[in-house]
Amino acid sequence: MRIVCPFCGERELGEFTYLGDAKPQRPAADAGDDAVYDYVYLRENIAGVMEENWYHGGGCRAWLKVTRNTLTHEISSVEPAAGAGARQVAK
Ligand SMILES: [Zn+2]
Numbered sequence: 001m002r003i004v005c006p007f008c009g010e011r012e013l014g015e016f017t018y019l020g021d022a023k024p025q026r027p028a029a030d031a032g033d034d035a036v037y038d039y040v041y042l043r044e045n046i047a048g049v050m051e052e053n054w055y056h057g058g059g060c061r062a063w064l065k066v067t068r069n070t071l072t073h074e075i076s077s078v079e080p081a082a083g084a085g086a087r088q089v090a091k
Pocket of ligand 1: 006
């Protein structure tokens, strides 16, 4: 599998580190224990298209949001992950 980093171009998988599902959002500070538990421990086991966080440690060191089909490994989009300090790709 190869990932097309929006900053570095197409690179091999070994340059990236997988974090996991990009969908969970950190709960507010006063959200309570149940919300924190869900955020930390509960994940969907999706067979199909999902958004994932990947870290390009072997390149630009940016966090990326990769939309990938977990059954075929087909990647439909790669974009900078919001809040990772690199919201836009330099043109
Ligand atoms: Zn990169």
